[in-house]
Amino acid sequence: MANISTRFFGLDLKSPVIAASSSMTGHAEQVLRLAEAGAGAIVLKSIFEEEIFHELQEELSQRSGLNSDPEYLDYFDYVIKDANIRKYLKLISDVKSSTTVPIVASINCISSSDWVLFARKIEEAGADALELNMYVDPANVSNSSENIEQTYFETINRVLAVMKIPVSIKISHYFSNLAGMVQKLSETGISGITIFNRFYSPDIDVENQSVGIAEILSTPHDYILPLRWTGILSGLTSCGLAATTGIHTGQTALKFILAGASAVQVASVLYHEGPSAITKMNQEISDWMDQKGFQTLNDFKGSLSQTESSVQAWERVQFMKYFGEKTF
């Protein structure tokens, strides 16, 4: 059987298939099932800043009269955060005591600086690495692109300054110069970048003329955008690159490794098929490698990336050519 081990998050992983952060990775029993199924690493459900502040707001709204008391606000702020942290730290220590599969904590960070303290506690609880799920919403016209980009660098620098375990980031594709930004991010000292995180998106109900939530889970066709950018970025980054979104099969995972990814992160397929989806993907990767005569992932990793193959294959000119030659 082929050796499918890889390196990502600054860690040695037995498989390139990582269980991505989701509600499935928020419970110890489920995390252990994913570990048994052969996940290379498991990224725990994120601690969300919004979650913490939402709880704070709810409690305050039930205690009218106290809202304006700044001392109470400070005290309560501390208590709420401590409760959330304790729950999260227990999850880390519970799963760490039951599996040798690397456990990666995750923090969803946007603007607040308090989570830097969370990060230290997470390290103390025994997490093998930390993933920052970073997203500064580019929908605010008064927040300049320079300012948005700066937030990423400041955040990373602050976290790296206090952490000993490896720190990786998961980002979206919403940058004006995506390649330039990812390259600069990769030079900050982080151990890995995962492209691209997936969000709750709005959808419109035409019948009721209302705005609701779009389908939360990805489909097996949603991998095209991260695949293109994996092919373009993998040769430009100073740290490992992983991909997420729409990766549901071993075949698709192989496409990403050929494009230069060190690993893939999966969530939706776990909701569709359960943890055994990871076992199946590992087997598909290994079978294909045996069939092609590859012994390790490094034998073919990045062989079809933009730097190794034709530059044009990854560029928009192909798209123009396609439509230019066809009549619809």
Ligand SMILES: Cc1cc2nc3c(=O)[nH]c(=O)nc-3n(C[C@H](O)[C@H](O)[C@H](O)COP(=O)(O)O)c2cc1C
């Ligand atoms: C129900 C659900 C919850 C998720 N929660 C988180 C989260 O807490 N933190 C995070 O970084 N990503 C979260 N994600 C995003 C996944 O980690 C993953 O990157 C994304 O879903 C794309 O992979 P997929 O196409 O395999 O689902 C969530 C995804 C789903 C479907």
